[in-house]
Amino acid sequence: MDALALGLDVGGTKVLASLLDARGGAVGEWRLPTPARAGSAAVLAALAAAAEAALADVAPATRERVVGVGVSAAGQIDVEAGVVAYASPNIAGWTGTPVGPWLAERLGLPVVVENDANAAALAEHRLGAGRGSHSLAAVTVGTGIGGGLVLDGTLWRGGRWRGGEVGHIVIEADGLRCNCGQTGCLEAYASGTAMARLASEAVPGFEGTAREVFAAAASGDAAMAGVVRRSARYLAQGLVSIASLVDPDLFVLGGGVVSQPSYLGLVRQALADPAVSGGRGPAPDVVRLAALGERAGALGAAWLALEAAGGVGG
Numbered sequence: 001m002d003a004l005a006l007g008l009d010v011g012g013t014k015v016l017a018s019l020l021d022a023r024g025g026a027v028g029e030w031r032l033p034t035p036a037r038a039g040s041a042a043v044l045a046a047l048a049a050a051a052e053a054a055l056a057d058v059a060p061a062t063r064e065r066v067v068g069v070g071v072s073a074a075g076q077i078d079v080e081a082g083v084v085a086y087a088s089p090n091i092a093g094w095t096g097t098p099v100g101p102w103l104a105e106r107l108g109l110p111v112v113v114e115n116d117a118n119a120a121a122l123a124e125h126r127l128g129a130g131r132g133s134h135s136l137a138a139v140t141v142g143t144g145i146g147g148g149l150v151l152d153g154t155l156w157r158g159g160r161w162r163g164g165e166v167g168h169i170v171i172e173a174d175g176l177r178c179n180c181g182q183t184g185c186l187e188a189y190a191s192g193t194a195m196a197r198l199a200s201e202a203v204p205g206f207e208g209t210a211r212e213v214f215a216a217a218a219s220g221d222a223a224m225a226g227v228v229r230r231s232a233r234y235l236a237q238g239l240v241s242i243a244s245l246v247d248p249d250l251f252v253l254g255g256g257v258v259s260q261p262s263y264l265g266l267v268r269q270a271l272a273d274p275a276v277s278g279g280r281g282p283a284p285d286v287v288r289l290a291a292l293g294e295r296a297g298a299l300g301a302a303w304l305a306l307e308a309a310g311g312v313g314g
Contacts, residue, residue: 003311004065006054006109007302008047009072009116009295012036012090015050018295019058019066020302022312024127027062029295030054040093047071047099048106055107067309068110070301071099072119076161082113085161112304115157118164119300120292121148122155124252126303128291135248138290139166141235142255144179145187151246155304167191169241171234186241190234192257198227214260229266231257236270240281251282254290264289 002022009016015034019027032050035042055063075087075094082100104111114122121138130136134153140146145167149156156163167187168180175184176194188194192210199213200206202223208216216224239251258264268284270276292299306312 002065003067003306003309004062005068005070005302005305005309005311006051006066007070007072007119007298007300007305008050009119009297009301010034010043010047010091011074011116011297015046016294016298017050017054018298018302019054019062020299020306022306024299024303026295026299028054028058029298030057034091036091038092040091040097043091043094044097044099044102047103051103051107066109067311068112068305069103069107070119070298070303070305071103071111071113072116072297072301073099073113074116077113077115077118078161079112079114079157082111084113110305110309112301112308114155114301114304115148115161116297117146118148118155118157119298119304120146120254120290120296121150121164121252121300122303123292123296123300124254124290125150125153127299128296129252129288130250133248133250135246136250136252137164137166137239137242137246137248138252138254139235139239139242139258140255140290141191141253141257143192145191145238145255147242149246149248151248166238166242169238171237171241186234186238190231190238190257192255194234195227195231195257198230199224202227210257211260214263218261228263229270232263232266233270233276236267236273236276236281239267239271239287240277243282244280248282249286251287252290253287254293254296258289 017030087094147166172184178185178188
C-alpha cells in the first residue's frame, strides 16, 4: 500500500497537521493552538500533541503506513540537523530548538524540518498551481513577504539556508528601513503592513489595515485605489528582480494581499509596463495565484518526509 507522511506547519497561532499519501492526496487534517508565548518547550509539546492526535485519529492500518513526519516552521532551518538556526520573535525562544531530533525521539519516526516558505513553494510545485512547471518562484504577500524557489525541480535553500528570501530584495537603495535592518526591502514597500503605511501617507489620519485599504478602494476611494496600484507596482518590481536572477518559468503568488479581488490583475498590468519590466520581467501570463492556501506548509513538509523516505520520486 502507498506510504503516508504527516506534515506539521507551526505558526504563531496554530499548528496545522495534514496526512498525505504518495499521490498527493490529503488523508486528514487537524488543528491545535500554538502556545507561542510559552516558550520552545511548550511549542514542541504542542507539535507532538498534534502529531499524536492525528495518528490516533486514523485506523491502525493507516497509521502503520506512515513513514515519516515533516515540520514546516518560520526562520532559518538547518535542514541537515533539524534545528531552527534562527527564528523570528513570533515564537519565544525558538532559535536553537532541535525540532527534528526531539520530535523523532518522541514519535519514533524520521523527522525532516523545513522553512515554511520553502515547504509552501515545494507544495505548490509538486501538488498545486505549479504542478508540471520546471522552475518556480513562490511569493507570499501578507503582513510580511516570504518566498521560496524550486529550480530545475529542486528546492533551493542556499548555502546558509536563506535562499528564496525574496522579501528582502532591495528595490530602493536609500529607502525605508525594513524590520530585517536593511533599507529599501521589497517587504517594506509591498507587504500588507507597507500598504497600510502608504495609505496613512496618502490620507493623513488613516490608521487602518491593508484589508481596509482594499475595502475603501473597492468603494470608490481614489486615494486608496492609488495606494493599491502603487503596492502592486512595487511587487511587480520585485518579481522583475527575481526573473533577472533565476528566470523561473512560473511565479505563484499567495497570501492575504494577493488574494484580494483585482490585485493580481494590477500586478500583471504593472509587469506589462516597460518602465517596470524593462523587457526583462516575467510575462504577465506566467504569474498565477497559489492553489493550496494555508495548507501549503503542512503539505510541503509532508511531501519532503515522503521524499526522504523514498515514498515518492524526488
